[in-house]
Amino acid sequence: MSRQSFTVFVFLAAAAIGATEPKSVTFSKDVLPILQNRCQQCHRPGEAAPMSFLTYKETRPWAKAIKNALLRKTMPPWFADPNHGSFANDRRLSQSEIDTLVAWADSNAREGNPKDAPAPVTYSDGWTIGKPDVIFEMRDEYKIPASGAIDYAYIVIPTNFTEDKWAERIEVRPGNRGVLHHILVQSRAPGVPFMTEAKPGVPFSPTPAKIANGDDTGRGFFFRLGGGVEMVSSYHPGGDASDMRPGQARLIKAGSDLILQMHYTANGKETTDRSRIGIVFARKPPKERVVNTFIGNMMLRIPPNDPNAEVVARLPIYEDVKLQSMSPHMHVRGKAMEVRVTYPDGRKETLLNVPKYDFNWQLTYRLRDPKVLPKGTQFEIVAHYDNSANNRHNPDPSKEVRWGPQTWEEMLAAWIDFAIPAGMDPGLVAHSKKVEATPEP
């Protein structure tokens, strides 16, 4: 062996050891870039997570917890089974990112040389969709108590649109992130008898008694394709603003109202919130209209003490559509959900599998590549519930559980975004006239 190749050999061996040797991992050089990419959108002051990972000092005490959360896959929040579907907003870390953070925790979680650190990311408090053409704001500050459970509050905001509008981007900006579990924004076309008891600007909390007496708030009927009420945007901790792709927009009809569903959680001191919605209109007519629908089963009955009750919801599609995203929704007994389709030729496919559903995280899974589903495709949503005492979130295992908007009642709902040709009546997709024949609760 020549002297030169020997040197090269030694050098390569050292490099190989360096790659697996945990001692070389430092916060500044290796860890911070990963935290910036994957964690800081929630782990910074004022955001959803209770602790900040902006600096070494803040992060160091959490090194072991970070290692455990990554190995147990509890963080970042992402619950889709990787064997089904490929998602544009997938939050999972790569194996090498996980290895780096674990090696750091295992080697005394050292800071290293601060000069190696990337520049801090600047987080603006502005709109992420650009300057909105129109901004809607809650009429009043909403008061959040220091403690206790808070019912969902619905707030109606009239758009006063005098013509139909194509919304290209819609963003919800919470006024007070520290107390917001989520905000859903629904558009209600004029004349649709949904949430009729809610007066514009005045927070409204439906009670089970009102729903039993025929109030319409508990019914998913209006959320069916063409039903007149549509989810158009939402805020969740760490969520992204908008799901539209080039050439797409959502239609908000003249005279529509926006209905905000506010889920507040108390955080120890009395405070207030006043959230806003910004909309950027399409500059030219879109090619495709994005519509949201609900595939649910309002007849569900979950037997007492059943650790694994199965409930199924189905929806046939009567036109070609492009599937863009799916959001499973259940309450505290929800355990798992799978979105399956059967194609017209009989072939079956699982599009999303969430084997361990967590009510605290209402995630939307956006397909990396929108998927064309030919007419004649049948959706089948298979949900499992744990109504046993083993479910630590279960308020009462001895009760049969039925459909309802409160967390102690249940839901089986998958919210689905489809793209259809801009001029098409979304009602045609689900032949809503036929669907209407199914019994209502």
Ligand code: HEC
């Ligand atoms: C979408 C928002 C979000 C993202 C992204 C996120 N976290 Fe969290 N994290 C939270 C929230 C909220 C909590 C507190 C509630 C909880 O424990 O579920 C939390 C709690 C934690 C905890 C303490 C609880 C536990 O499971 O041990 C650790 C450790 C943690 N996160 C690490 C991380 C790391 C590391 C990343 C990035 C790789 C990350 N998180 C990304 C929101 C997020």
